[in-house]
Amino acid sequence: MEPRARFQAIGRSLPRAGTRRLVAGRGRYVDDIVLPRMVHAAFLRSPYPHARLARVDLTVARAAPGVLAVYAWSDLQDTVRAWQSRSAAFPGLVSPTQTPLADGRCAWQGEPVLMALADTRAAAEDALELAEIEWEELPAAVGLEAALAPQAPAVHPGLANNVAWTKETLGGDPDEAFAKAALVVETQVHLARLTGVTLEPRGLVADWDPAGETLTVHHSHQMPHQMQAHFAEFFGVPAERVRVVVPDVGGGFGLKMHVYPDEIAAIAGAIKLARPVKFIADRLESLASDIHAREHNVRARMALDGEGHIVGFDVDQRHGAGAYSVFPRGSPVESSAALHLVGAPYRFAHFRGRLTIALQNKAMTGQYRSVGHPIAVLVTERLVELAACARGEDGLALRRRNFTPPGETPYVNGAGQRLFDVSHDACLLALERLVDVPRVRETVRSARAAGRALGFGVACYVEMTATGAEAYGKAGVPVSAADSVSLSVELSGAVRCAASVTEIGQGVTQALAQAVADGVGVPVERVLVHTGDTAQVPHGGGAWASRGAAIGAEAAWLAARRLRRNILEAAARLLGADDESLDLRDGTIVDHRGEARLELSELAHIAAFRGYELPEGFQPQLSLMHHYRRSKDLFLPANGVQASLLEVDLHTGLVRPLRHWAVCDCGRVLNPLLVEEQLRGGVVQGIGEALYEELRYGEDGHLETGTLAEYLVPMAAEMPDIEVAHVQTPYDGTSLGAKGAGEAGVAAAPAAILNAVNDALAPHGAALDAVPISPAAVLEALERGR
Amino acid sequence: MKHPLTEREIRAIVNGREVRARVPVRKSLVDWLREDQGLTGSHVGCEHGVCGACSVVLDGAVVRGCLTLAVQADGARIETIEGATESGRIGRLQEAFYQRAALQCGFCTPGMLLVAAELLARNPNPSRDEIREALSGNLCRCTGYHAIVDAVEAAKSGSR
């Protein structure tokens, strides 16, 4: 038996060692990389949502000063192949082939059409102004409902309609459940299109060495190994000759998980010129061409019995995918996740879900942090409040009555969601410890008496984290759900760790360092973690679906335990001791009395230089690799609850969040500080979704919020302080018991805000069902309520 | 510099050292610092003045590096995150940001630190609201701001 592990670093709020460099301005992001003979790429993008390229003349553009090349699709065809979004998970998905540069026709505003490569980015942009293009505008389908209307213009020629995919799911007997229900509440929720807005935009430096036949791409991305596979395929280079290096990443949030046409074109340019090419999306390009998310219209009904038990949901959801399904994961992921997550915190047996995904002449929607969850939580928690109101009872009481049971036994709800180890009651209790709910309600009441409209809102959620291999594996999409870690003991006695997870600012390297430190028995400062380089770290999933702690750290832990055994075995052989009697603590090998026998560094030196001191034939293994894939449970459900206190200015319609509380159960917390800050960051993104963020297109398909002056993101002055508490229900399928925490903040914040706004508006007979909540919408609702 | 030209000779003190350079007049200060002076600690997040990632100190005041031309640095003193780090001037803030985990990806951090330092120079004991207001021109997409406000509070004089 292995001696019980001592958790020394695990569970502690240690600051992230890796951020010392960043506070000193010594980060190295992709735009900081300069290679010899590097050239800069800029793109001419379609100004129209739908247009044919009637004529393109590049003669003048190509002759512009500093320009090496101006390419159209026809120039790249011999270098790179086109792709198509397909997934066995979405049979029949309609999404035509995509090319890195438009193939004679543009289907969305912002689609790359031409690429200029020049000595400077400015020169490349200058050249593009000299390109002569005759556009022939085509009718465009832009709005979600408009795209699905019977007479809508086709998003791509030849389509009979603009339906990309539909789905219908049934659980139990919803018809009967609704027929017999004592109460049915209904809502129609709209979520606007938005996007991730990483502060560091997308970017890469591609470097093709024709002599060595190797392609190196320095890429601001979450998934180096996934991109290695795509690049190999697209460019016909053997995968082992494709190296993807991820430097410091200035935020990911899901938008750096995809294949982007401009990035592929830039790599093609590097191959054609045999010179390094840098492409950094500017903010206009980010807002127009990073994957978008949301744009959902959801009509949902919830049925309850006479005792206030939820019996079923009936959900009709529409989702705008944009011109194509995003490659490779597919745009339906968000909406189908949302559909099946409706009602997830609660017990219910009956479910009907219908989903219609529309193609539109707009940028693609895809996976943004907390994929689908905010939609489901918004729908569910709005319905729960409506039901509580109709029943004349407290919303928390209704929730408590309906929570899915805690415990290990999976509960499968009517929507097919498999839930276990959830702790809704405990989280709600923790929330009530964090915030004195009766007192807050009293504050709200007395403020109301004084003419101010305060509101308090709550939202419970389930977050499906750390997706297993069955999801993308079975869909035939090359996204890995496994992680690998290699460890080696350095001569200094430090432990070097190379991991397949990617550090994108979420702090996963610190979590890994803590797991390795405890797993091996060395101080956490003596663990160095490297990530994000396909030539240096073993294969694995990267950063997606809040998997760093649950899968990446588990891999690190298991690797560390093996390394520890190897170390103790070598020490025992050297010392002629029984390895059961030895222990490794703080980097020192001690005997059963705790007395120091050997420094780890000394052992490393012996192994490296004086191997003859070891018994004949014994080869110490002070480095190893470990691969980990969870073999059961497709998802690890994390859960929690959030609450918001805010004020609505009844005269201007402005909403001002005053306080926000978040309780999260993400299993064992490896580092509370990391989890808390992930939560806070997510909450604020969620508040952005609730109050500000909207990619608004005009009727003509023109993006009206194309700069950060129009696309509003949350800034410091308006955001509330956010109090956080943890509940820990460790997952028992792993040694560490961690689940994901990276996305939970976003999941419930929009719903908590919407519920709080509706609480504030309720005395005035007004209610809202759409986010973001604009001040004009608030005043309109008040008007209607009068 | 009376006659309009597309390139200019400039002289500036950058992080305490005199620099002479020829610059294309259309080049922004932050691009020049990053590309020509190797000072990549200042970042580029929007190039239209909204995000504050490009913040640098020009003659003692924080400005947007993307809304100032390099040629305008002629005769000026420029300080970037690198210089502020080396001089130790913002050491307390940096330590507080590190300890409090007031950064995740770190892309906003140099700008946040320089603005926070200017706030504390002007108002050694700001309230949380005053801190939030001072930082309101700097976008952080990762932290949700709370930890940044905590860190600035922790670094203000008088507190330890």
Add this chain to the structure above:
Amino acid sequence: MKAPAFRYARPESLDEAIALLVEHGTDARVLAGGQSLMPMLNLRLLQPSVLVDINRLPLSEIRLQDQTLDIGALARHAEVLYSGEVAHMAPLLKLALPHVAHLAVRNRGTHGGSCALADPSAEIPACALALEASFVLRGPRGERRVPAELFFRGLYETALGADELLVRVDYPRAQPGWRYGFQEVARRHGDFAIAGLAAAARVEGGVLREARLAFFGVADRPVLVRGASVEELRERTDKMEVSGTRVYPPPFRRRLVRVLLERVTSSIEK
């Protein structure tokens, strides 16, 4: 997103500057704080062939005169905000400036630039209108003075000729008995306002007797409403035309205008 090519000149004197403007006419653009011009250049919304950087001209002074407080065109927003004389002699500006952008933008953006730009949602032009400031313009034919009411002519349009520089804004000194109020509605601190109001009013015994209200963000330029009582101001404000957008449609803005009127006048009468 890089600025297009242009040529750059940095005159050391006013005469040089004006000579450059005369020479290059509408191809030239004056560069002051750059906080509005540079974004437009980076976004390639403008392609001037010459930038005339006026930052070296002696136009930064804030000077108290017998009748007026004169603010040089190059006084930075931060300098105006922290100026004791402004707080004393043009307190409305002190109320308004915290709403103008953010710390770093205020460190660089200029008083004259904000007026010359004439963004209809900007705070300073509205203050100038409410305070009956006069704008001192200098061109090849010398200096002329334009009252605020004639200076703002439309969307980003002023009385400035292509060969003229705004050199100063002269504010009548605050008079005893006058009070000032400022409010704006913006979704985030430092954003251009959805609608706002800068007001100057004479108050006797807590009752408003005379007022100049400058609404901004509601039309193509700041709009002045005068009145001798709150009642009269209400009536005239209701007749004011209010424009809108898809997100902030006219009826919504009209409601904000009423709210601003009530809030500002009651703060003044308090």
